[in-house]
Amino acid sequence: MGNQQLLEQDLTWIAQxxxxxxxxxxxxxxxxxxxxxxxxxxxxHIPLFERDDWYQEAWLVxxxxxxxxxxxxxxxxxxxxKLRLQHRAANLLRxxxxxxxQSNFKAVSMEFLAxxxxxxxxxxxxxxxYTNDSEIxxxxxxxxxxxxxxxxxxxxxxWLGIASKTTNKYSERAVMRAAQRARIKLRQVxxx
Numbered sequence: 001m002g003n004q005q006l007l008e009q010d011l012t013w014i015a016q017x018x019x020x021x022x023x024x025x026x027x028x029x030x031x032x033x034x035x036x037x038x039x040x041x042x043x044x045h046i047p048l049f050e051r052d053d054w055y056q057e058a059w060l061v062x063x064x065x066x067x068x069x070x071x072x073x074x075x076x077x078x079x080x081x082k083l084r085l086q087h088r089a090a091n092l093l094r095x096x097x098x099x100x101x102q103s104n105f106k107a108v109s110m111e112f113l114a115x116x117x118x119x120x121x122x123x124x125x126x127x128x129x130y131t132n133d134s135e136i137x138x139x140x141x142x143x144x145x146x147x148x149x150x151x152x153x154x155x156x157x158x159w160l161g162i163a164s165k166t167t168n169k170y171s172e173r174a175v176m177r178a179a180q181r182a183r184i185k186l187r188q189v190x191x192x
Contacts, residue, residue, distance in 0.1 A: 010077045017066040030062045033081055044089040047096050061088045144189045148182055155179035 010032075016025035030037075037058040046054065065081045145153065151170055155178035157163035166172060 007071075007076065011071045014066045014069055014071065014077060017063065026059075026063055026066065029066065029077070030059060033062070033078060036078070036082055036085065040085050040089050044093050046089065046092050049092065049096070057088055057092065058085060061085050144186060147185060147189075149178070151175070151178040152182040152185070156182045 010029065013022075013025040013029045016022035017029070037055065041051065041054040041058070061084050062081060065077070065084050069075075069077055069080055071077065145156075148156065151174060154163060154167070154170065155175045158175055159179050159182070167175070170178075
């Protein structure tokens with residue numbers, strides 16, 4: 001097929017999507033530009049996004065692009081789709097990397113904590129020893145945090161990955177000692 005025929009085929013599929021809401025036409029045009037979708041999926045590598053998530057976003061962008069594309073002004077669908085796909089990927093990346101979502105990246109599973117921290121493993125074993133979930137005595141986190149000194153609170157945040165372990169205000173050694181005190185207090189609150 002010549003270049004002009006390919007462009008005409010695109011316009012035919014786009015018209016079918018616009019006018020008839022044709023799923024087959026949308027599938028055809030998406031499959032034609034699938035290498036582009038793959039390229040930007042790998043290029044942007046959006047955290048917490050699986051391949052299927054990226055494909056779903058790309059399908060939506062393809063559909064929306066078909067609806068607003070006007071091929072009579074001399075523009076090409078491929079270029080327009082590429083631009084819109086880039087913008088969507090950049091927006092998704094910006095959303096994922098927003099400060100308020102940083103905790104999602106730093107989240108650690110309970111299994112990981114149990115494997116790497118003997119104290120946490122002990123606490124988890126304690127809670128698992130109960131037969132009925134209603135019998136588990138969960139401690140009051142607000143009470144625990146209220147009993148921490150500012151340095152202990154900072155060290156707890158550093159231990160959880162919310163704050164930096166190094167700071168101008170406290171020495172690394174002071175942060176480590178405060179973290180140990182915070183763990184001791186945690187153990188005391190959890191066992192009471």
